[in-house]
Amino acid sequence: MSPEEVIEEVKTSGLRGRGGAGFPTGLKWEFCRRSPGLEKYLICNADEGDPGAFMDRSILEGDPHAVIEGMLIAARAIGCTRGFIYCRAEYPLALKRLQLAIDQAEELGLLGDHVLGSDMSFDITIKEGAGAFVCGEETALMASIEGKRGMPRARPPFPANSGLWGKPTNINNVETLANLSSIINNGGSWYSAWGIGRSRGTKTLSLAGAVRRTGLIEVPLGITLREIIYGIGGGISGDKACKGILTGGPSGGCLPAAFLDLPVDYESLTEKGSIMGSGSMIVIDEDTCVVDTARFFLSFTQSESCGKCTPCRIGTRQMLASLEKITRGLGDMTDLVRLERIANVVRSGSLCGLGAGAPNPVLTTIKYFYEEYEAHILQKRCPALVCRELISYFIDELKCQGCGLCLESCPVDAISGEKGAVHVIDQSACIKCGACLEVCPEKFSAVVKGPVQCI
Amino acid sequence: MKKKAARDTTEDGAQEICKGLDLEEGATIPLLQRVQSRLGYISPEALREIAEAMGLSESEVYGIATFYSEFKLSKPGRHLIKICMGTSCYLGGGKKLLEHMSRELGIKPGRTTEDEKFSLETVACLGCCSKSPVMAVDGVIYGGLSPSSAESILAHLESEP
Amino acid sequence: MHLRIDDQEIDVPPGTTIKEAAKLAGIKIPGLCDHPELERYGGCRLCLVEVEGIRGYPSSCTMPVSEGMKVRTNTPALKSLRLNILEMLLSEHPCICLICERSGMCDEVREGMRKVPQTMGCRYCPKDGRCELQEAVTQIGLKKVELCRIGTEKEIIRSPFFDRDPNLCILCGRCVRACADRGVSAISFVFRGFDTVIGTAFEKPLEDVGCRFCGACVDVCPTGALVERANKWSGVAKRVVETICPYCSSNCQIGIEVKDDKILRTRPKGSKLCVRGRFGLEFVSNQRLTRPMILKGEGLVEAGWQEAMELVAERLGGYKGRRFAMLLSGVLTNEALRTAKKFSERVMNSRAVAEDTSSDFSLTEIIQGPLLAVGDLAETNPATELAIRHSKPVVISPFRTMLAKKASVWLRCRPGEEPQVLEAIAKASVQENTDALGDTVISAEEILKAAKLLGKASVVVGPDCNRAVRKAAENLVRVIGGKLCVVGRNCNSRGVAVLGLDQGYEETMQSLMSGEIAAAYIVGSNPARSDPELIESLSNLEFLVVQDLFLTETAKLADVILPAASFAEIEGTYTSSDGRMLQLMPALSAISKSDMQIISELCHKMKGRLPDDPASSRPEGTKTWTGKGQQSEDITSSGSFILVEGPCLFEFGSGTRTSRVRDLQYLNKDRYVDIHPRDAARHKISNGEPVSIQSRGRSIRGLARVSMSVPEGVMRICGRASRIASAEVRRDV
């Protein structure tokens, strides 16, 4: 197949980037192929920074050759002479197996000068990441490979025109690349038989959270959330009610249970304010506080901000401050208004995808779970009993048998009581770690967690 | 693009880091990683050497080292405890685990105990989400932890001389 | 390219950014991180615009224009984004005054002051009135900061010449880019995200991380984060006088900001200044002589002009002819040089000389073609070095100089081998052989590579190079048909050469040492400091007149001292290396008479007097003048090292002026001795340790600086003039 035919086949398959943005892969290759220059680079993005996602890791560890094959296909189609795999240092096994696979491929003449006797030369170097989420972003990743601080830069110029060391560069995600050999072997239309609308093929998702069966799943795009949660996931664990689902990781959103029949494809998710992202799906039940979850996600993106642009550097910090105020029960409605205002500015004003995506969890939770914010602000109540300043632990005197287990477990000695007598928690000393609740024998169930007011 | 570095160098254990390595443009981070894995942190002398070898200024190299959370600029404890704060682990009790360990060791995350025995850190995701909450001690991963089971791992290390 | 911005149609060249195009159309888009002289950045996000067909809000300072583009710069959405982003910036900034409705009217009521020694509000910011953040607030129209103040108070970092207040920093990164642009990168962004600050490796002081204190960072800082410390609180200048830097022959244009007859600060005017031009003019108001002095009995006493001039005229009258010498300097104006020449030739029947020269070349022309450079220009002529750095010259130097780092070919010879290397290139370019290399450490391959690059090249020879280098360069230029560019030492080196005053300096020195000369008139130079071996001959003179700004080492040997006006007080001209007349403009009122005025008054006084009988006795014990930098034969070292005294940026020429600038003196407090890591290891010397060096009976103390910038077996100390000697080194304990 000629390079043009390869690109055509990939276009037919409808494959879109699995790294998050979902840009059509064939089109991306074409841009880079057309870009003038003798030396071009191909980068495999194996930085997989989304906390809660590990599909790339499983490919890298389980079938590194698929990635190398995909890189060879891409290199041939685009005309790249040199490849890099930028992999997180936190994946030692993946790094080891990748190197092994590269060595084997070199031995077989699949990599190196004159691949399989052809006029194509291609070699692959592994670059280890050093612990910065933002380096998953294309321009930051390139800066990092160049040995600099991984700070994104504005586009244009696009990597396809001026990327690594100023040369035309194409970046693809691990999963995107791993799909290629079967697309070329079976034909683009074979692949596009799956999926709906403009989202074709299959996608690996990492299913986690409050479902019975967690783990990696590969599904045809267009499957509904309900099928994923109740079909593949086997329903909510502990038979609780599904509250919602967090898709797309820290730049994604939180969709309420009302959207269970939403098809999982790039467009539908985006339309609801969330994203496909790398494919992380975390199911939450009533025991999860969405305000706290938004705060958690934001604290992640905030600490991973590179610090280059104002909205992301300061805006996320301001948002975090507001959210912390709210989860502590110190917020008022102006905080919520301000939170939303800044969130929108951060979303539109940031330089790169990290800042642009960071407000998503906040904005979607405000949109779909407004009453939960209100509860935190107006009633100083955390409905899921998660936000520590808004809950308390106390001992039901009718149930307490005075076994003393809780007293022993308390790290700050906030519990008093003689053996055999009713124990009491000193609320002013309690740090709400919940140790007492955990140790209280189930048959007594004397320790109760409840809103602050119930003391 | 390639510069050959022939160096046998001065001073402390940072020696020889550049020996035999093709100092390609962009080798700064791999060099830092080498130093870190040998010394456990980036010493000022080692940083100077890397800067010399790469033709960069010390401040530039320091800027790079401080950008990436992998690099430590001061000497860490003998045991490194990393607690996963990925989404799964966070929701699955990672926060409690962290607080517990932090209390046990008497240090905040990112710090080292006074006897230089333990360093406590958080990490975004160890890629073991289905075993949450997870903690890594000196690179060994323990999953499905409760505060007490984590404590016993700690106690085991503590009993070492 | 044609595009539409708001309602204006405009044509701009491709590659222009939207922001630049808008400026051409008369539309000012706000923005704080962008700077015309620096690499594009796009961090502050105040310059966002809307472009038809493009999603989101691209930053106009990074986005290049394209054909038919339709841009909007001021939609309600953009206004709101800007207001919000600016508000974010101010939530980190002690900024009460910026948005105070009584801003500008509170001179008496000191609002916003805090009980900490820190800036809080514009009234207490040294940049008040010259701050781009203030401008942005006005332009964007921010009235209120609702966001809570975040961030912790950070300590002010004090360095020589300027302070950094991280609390006022908006992380636009201009200073970092400016520093990188100069090839120094003493500062960098450190840490990440919200914790990001601008700093140095391990928070070391700037002087320990290679800062050259050019002040480029201060010049580009849009807020009060970086400010000069001298006159920090003196506010805005009343007037700016454009004149020429009085130090090296790069002849940078400077703007002197003046208030109350005092120099507040200097700024570059279309040139890239070094520390000397930017911060080194303090000498004009330090320890200046204001009245003439006469040697009476054992000591120098102040005297009136009348008395001093009479005495000089009378005594000098007795030494006309070969017993008189007039020593001038390249720091003098053309007018002073010309008058002095006339005085010497017509009145004293003798020759005036200056130890300085410069060939005739145009920097802008030579950097178009291939270049070869010898000498450490970054230390002697920083602006010239910056200009030629970008054309990637071939560099001959034992040291990894700033220029060597950027060289296309770096011929790293051993000290003293430079002439041989030049010769080898000359041979190689005609005969393609490299026999002339002899036993130098340069490989034949490198020489051939250099020779190939250097057809018709200009050969730049720094003022720190000795005569042997200059001659070899001259020869090379003849062979390859290029241009010889001898770079002058002082601001008016070219003026010296044009007047022919560079001829005969050595002979004059010879006569001085041999005692043939009995009376001398030294203007604007301080040989007793730069060549201590001259002190004896100078003190043996029967009559010595010294004309200078200060009571210099040489002046202390004089019979009469005449105080002169500084460059900042006079009108006059310097000649640049390409022959232009550069105009000096007076910025301050004169403390004394100008050199020209003094000498011409003397002319008038002495005219008509007849020369005296030249016969006179020679004192005993004659010595011979060896000249500077010519001891290269000494390299056959008896000691264990070759010792080179290299020029130093912070100590200009004899150091007479730079020693009268407080912070420069501070930077010179330690003498650094560069030593190769392998040598250091062998002698068990570690970085920063004190060492003492024995060389030719002298003992020099310094701090070791372990660095690969010197080759093995060589030590370099920063100091006066360039000399080569062998040396023994030992650790100080």
Ligand SMILES: Cc1cc2nc3c(=O)[nH]c(=O)nc-3n(C[C@H](O)[C@H](O)[C@H](O)COP(=O)(O)O)c2cc1C
């Ligand atoms: C903050 C940020 C982090 C990202 N992290 C990753 C990542 O870890 N892995 C990845 O493949 N793509 C990541 N991306 C997306 C990449 O920038 C890029 O779109 C992708 O690698 C392109 O490959 P694809 O077209 O095959 O998806 C990230 C983007 C942003 C803005």
Ligand code: SF4
């Ligand atoms: S959005 Fe955040 S991560 Fe991206 S450039 Fe801005 S500061 Fe850096």
Ligand code: FES
């Ligand atoms: S001026 Fe354009 S982003 Fe700062």
